[in-house]
Amino acid sequence: MFGFLSPAVRDRHFCRAYTRLCQSQKHVYGTSLLPFHSYESTHLYLVACDAGVVSLDSIPNRACCQFEDYVPPASVAAAETERFCSAFSVLLGYIDLQDDTDDGIALFQRAVLLAFHRRFEQCLRYFSGLDPEFANVIARIMGRQGSLEKHPGDLTLDQFVAATGDGFAYLFALFAKAMGRQELAATLAETGRHVGEAVCGFDAAHDYHDDRRSGAVNPLRSEADIPDALTRAKASLRAAAEICQARFGAQSLAASHLLSVEQTLVLAEPDLAVKLAGRLADDVVSPCAAQHAAFLSFPFKALAGKTCGDAACVGGLTALLGVMVGADRLAGACGLKRKVAFVDPLTGQPATGHVECRHKLM
Numbered sequence: 365m366f367g368f369l370s371p372a373v374r375d376r377h378f379c380r381a382y383t384r385l386c387q388s389q390k391h392v393y394g395t396s397l398l399p400f401h402s403y404e405s406t407h408l409y410l411v412a413c414d415a416g417v418v419s420l421d422s423i424p425n426r427a428c429c430q431f432e433d434y435v436p437p438a439s440v441a442a443a444e445t446e447r448f449c450s451a452f453s454v455l456l457g458y459i460d461l462q463d464d465t466d467d468g469i470a471l472f473q474r475a476v477l478l479a480f481h482r483r484f485e486q487c488l489r490y491f492s493g494l495d496p497e498f499a500n501v502i503a504r505i506m507g508r509q510g511s512l513e514k515h516p517g518d519l520t521l522d523q524f525v526a527a528t529g530d531g532f533a534y535l536f537a538l539f540a541k542a543m544g545r546q547e548l549a550a551t552l553a554e555t556g557r558h559v560g561e562a563v564c565g566f567d568a569a570h571d572y573h574d575d576r577r578s579g580a581v582n583p584l585r586s587e588a589d590i591p592d593a594l595t596r597a598k599a600s601l602r603a604a605a606e607i608c609q610a611r612f613g614a615q616s617l618a619a620s621h622l623l624s625v626e627q628t629l630v631l632a633e634p635d636l637a638v639k640l641a642g643r644l645a646d647d648v649v650s651p652c653a654a655q656h657a658a659f660l661s662f663p664f665k666a667l668a669g670k671t672c673g674d675a676a677c678v679g680g681l682t683a684l685l686g687v688m689v690g691a692d693r694l695a696g697a698c699g700l701k702r703k704v705a706f707v708d709p710l711t712g713q714p715a716t717g718h719v720e721c722r723h724k725l726m
Contacts, residue, residue, distance in 0.1 A: 368563045369403040371624035377617050380423040381409040389450040391434035393483050400457035405449040407559075408539055410621050411552065412445045414612035417543045441544045447490070448542035452535065454487040459506070466510060494538055505531045513581040521593060524583040525564040532560030551611050555604045559622070562600035566629060569593035594629050601626040 371378060382403075389401050412418045418437065437443050464473040477484065491498040509527040512519060536556025540549040568582055569590045575582035584593055601622045608619035 367403060368566060369407050369559070369621070369625050370628065371403070371621055372627040373624050375620075375624075376425050377410065377413070377420055378406060378621060380420045380425060381413065381617075382406045384420075384423050385409055385446065385449050385453070387432060387434045388446040389453060390431070392447060392450045393454055393486070397454055397457070397480060397483055400453050402453040402456055404456060404559075405453040407618060407621055408449050408452060408536070409445065410617040411539070411555075411608070412442075412449075412543055414608065414616050414618050415543065415545055415548060417445050417545065418442045444542050444544070448494075448539055451487045451490045452539075454483065455491065455535075458484045458487065459502075463506075491538070494541055498538075501534055502531070505534070516581045516583075519581065519583045521565060521568060521583045521589075521596065524568060525561040528564035529557040529560040532556035532563070548611070551607060555607045555618075558600040558604035558607070562597040562604070565593050565597040565600065569597070598626050598629050601629075 374382075382401075385405055386398065386401055389405075390398055393400075409418065413420055417439075418441075437446065458477075461470075461473045461477050464470045465477065488499065495501070505527050508530075512524060512527070533553040533556040536559075537549040537553035540546055540552050568584055571580075572582055572584050572587065572590055574580070584590060605616075605619040605622040605626070608616040608622065612618065
């Protein structure tokens with residue numbers, strides 16, 4: 365589930381990094397692929413900030429780039445950092461689409477791959493320029509994951525998350541090369557492995573009920589395993605954050621981002637929170653239920669999204685249509701935040717908080 369690294373709080377550092385990369389991605393890959401702009405690439409940019417390769421000081425303190433023209437950074441290292449982050453977002457989108465086509469007919473995903481094949485090829489060429497073995501490495505990793513899904517046997521969660529962890533480790537280490545900071549490769553590989561395992565582990569918990577209905581492979585044996593999968597994902601994020609703090613200091617922006625994401629996981633999906641013994645507060649909008657189709661004007665009309673049937677969520681989608689900063693969510697999740705009262709399954713204590721609706725839009 366790419367788009368996983370959505371923080372609980374979008375502070376000024378995160379927003380500046382996000383908007384800068386939005387400009388960069390539009391410059392390199394065009395407006396049509398802006399829906400692929402990701403929180404994962406924003407995390408890498410924060411890593412580059414920690415490493416002193418880029419600076420947020422000159423970036424306006426706002427949450428939207430407002431389609432301003434891209435002004436290249438002064439240093440070559442900063443320019444390559446932005447180029448990598450933009451390519452990383454497009455790559456994650458490409459892999460997600462490719463994975464969907466491998467799983468079934470997926471006519472929409474095939475149409476997107478065909479419509480933007482030149483952009484995707486541009487992205488793949490970029491990574492092959494960094495590592496001539498890139499295509500082979502990614503093919504092997506995806507092949508391993510595909511083999512597990514086709515022949516699961518007694519599949520465990522550790523086995524299930526390993527391939528995604530290896531993929532993120534490889535790409536994070538490649539990012540060190542792009543920044544010109546090869547000495548960070550081992551550190552970033554270890555961080556990336558934890559992040560990848562958290563992404564895949566959370567995906568298993570989040571999709572458990574859908575997978576049971578569809579017959580898709582899921583390493584969790586029963587609903588009772590969901591809290592353990594969430595706990596594992598949280599632990600992986602904390603481990604990645606600790607690595608960043610050890611390398612870049614206690615004030616690491618990348619670590620702060622990961623810890624903010626970690627805070628959202630127990631309640632990442634309102635329906636899931638309810639299934640884990642929570643309950644929605646009486647004065648809030650009901651959880652995701654009915655689907656509401658929404659069609660956008662070109663180039664996004666192909667992204668026929670779905671949100672909750674709630675009026676508030678429909679309103680949230682309307683806002684997304686008019687605010688480009690939310691375009692990445694069109695290929696990810698609804699994004700509506702709501703207040704909930706719940707019993708934390710990890711501590712058993714009652715609590716309240718705001719959660720972001722992660723109901724998939726596609």
